Amino acid sequence: MKFTVSSTDLTQDLFMVSKAIAAKSTLPILDNFLFVLEGNNLVITGSDSETTFKTVIALENVVEEGRITVPAKILTEAIKGLYTQPIEISTDEEKKILNIIWQNGNANIPYMPADDYPQLKPLEEPKSITLKANVLSNAISNTIYATSDDYLRPAMNGIFFDLSEEQSNIVASNSHILVTFSIDAKGEKSSFSLPKKAANLLKNALAKMEEEDVEISYDSKFAYFKFDQNLLVSKLIEGNFPNYKAVIPQHNENLLSISRADLLNATRRVKVFANPATSQIVLKLSFNQIEISTQDVAFSTSAREQLVCEYNGTPMEISLKANFFEDILNNLPYEQIVLKFKDSTKPMLIVPAETESQEEKISVLLMPMIVTY
Numbered sequence: 001m002k003f004t005v006s007s008t009d010l011t012q013d014l015f016m017v018s019k020a021i022a023a024k025s026t027l028p029i030l031d032n033f034l035f036v037l038e039g040n041n042l043v044i045t046g047s048d049s050e051t052t053f054k055t056v057i058a059l060e061n062v063v064e065e066g067r068i069t070v071p072a073k074i075l076t077e078a079i080k081g082l083y084t085q086p087i088e089i090s091t092d093e094e095k096k097i098l099n100i101i102w103q104n105g106n107a108n109i110p111y112m113p114a115d116d117y118p119q120l121k122p123l124e125e126p127k128s129i130t131l132k133a134n135v136l137s138n139a140i141s142n143t144i145y146a147t148s149d150d151y152l153r154p155a156m157n158g159i160f161f162d163l164s165e166e167q168s169n170i171v172a173s174n175s176h177i178l179v180t181f182s183i184d185a186k187g188e189k190s191s192f193s194l195p196k197k198a199a200n201l202l203k204n205a206l207a208k209m210e211e212e213d214v215e216i217s218y219d220s221k222f223a224y225f226k227f228d229q230n231l232l233v234s235k236l237i238e239g240n241f242p243n244y245k246a247v248i249p250q251h252n253e254n255l256l257s258i259s260r261a262d263l264l265n266a267t268r269r270v271k272v273f274a275n276p277a278t279s280q281i282v283l284k285l286s287f288n289q290i291e292i293s294t295q296d297v298a299f300s301t302s303a304r305e306q307l308v309c310e311y312n313g314t315p316m317e318i319s320l321k322a323n324f325f326e327d328i329l330n331n332l333p334y335e336q337i338v339l340k341f342k343d344s345t346k347p348m349l350i351v352p353a354e355t356e357s358q359e360e361k362i363s364v365l366l367m368p369m370i371v372t373y
Helices: 007-018 072-079 133-141 196-206 260-271 322-331
Strands: 002-006 032-038 041-047 051-058 061-064 066-071 086-092 097-102 105-110 127-132 158-163 168-173 177-183 190-195 213-218 222-227 230-235 254-259 280-286 289-296 301-308 316-321 336-341 348-352 360-366
Touching: 002 007, 007 032, 007 041, 007 051, 007 072, 007 086, 007 196, 032 072, 051 196, 066 072, 066 105, 072 097, 072 105, 127 133, 133 177, 133 196, 133 213, 133 360, 158 196, 177 322, 190 196, 190 230, 196 222, 196 230, 254 260, 260 280, 260 289, 260 301, 260 322, 260 336, 280 322, 316 322, 322 360
Parallel strands: none
Antiparallel strands: 002 061, 002 086, 032 041, 032 066, 041 051, 051 230, 086 097, 097 105, 127 213, 158 168, 158 190, 168 177, 177 360, 213 222, 222 230, 254 336, 280 289, 280 316, 289 301, 336 348, 348 360
């Protein structure tokens, strides 16, 4: 193997691919990048056996093709600080050494043959859907904060893709928060759950993309995400995601319209005085006013703040966990939101105001708490 590559291109792609590699791998070869050079294309792969990321760099100067694996951490650190310049990379097959030459220096890294690197398995009877890169990126960004870390309920430790011929929903829940990102994308009625690690990697890889297509193919065990010159493959979470539609309250007669930023800032101020163990706040609703309050009896602290809003519903008080409420308000992309209530014992539903764009609609459910003070 022998080729020349831009240090900038190589550094960027190695950084992205390295996110798929585990900090500690059960297979030593998975501590390595897989380099496959065929024609003018260098394919770089990183994997932890459950999440695999591939990217392609188009090269102009290729002398000799080849397949090797090289230690990921060493190679990434070796070239990380180089300013933009050509790097020459070649292999010494007799010594099993990868030679790297840059403008003011060089390095030698031992490599391993590529024969033992795990190969991707083809999908069995795959289904597919195509989404725009920016839509998928937004969907992940607006739901991933609500995923669970409960090892007893693994089905909730990722993002649920609920696809149908009419409307598709991308959903996440930690049993306290339920986020539903609805998009006008039609696919065959089916579903799968993508693990949090793969979702984060996909979100970062799509961050700078706009209207480009992301081709998603999946079966009962794996999902393939193909976009630009990249391929992300992830093992899917086993088990059934809960029936999230059943817990979303219907016929919420009490509607409160308010500025998201105002409500977020007030929540942050009042939350400072809440009991750290419970993070409990109380929302008191009255005609065109919402009061946020908290009290920590143990430390004799309390706070309250009133905000003007649009509300003509039943006066009520509802207790919430401030940390969850803040997370929701911080992640919603809307200026004006509507809080929907059935009564103080039922979940609160947060949706965009009618003045907001409805192309990608986000709704968030938050479970109430029992007042402890």
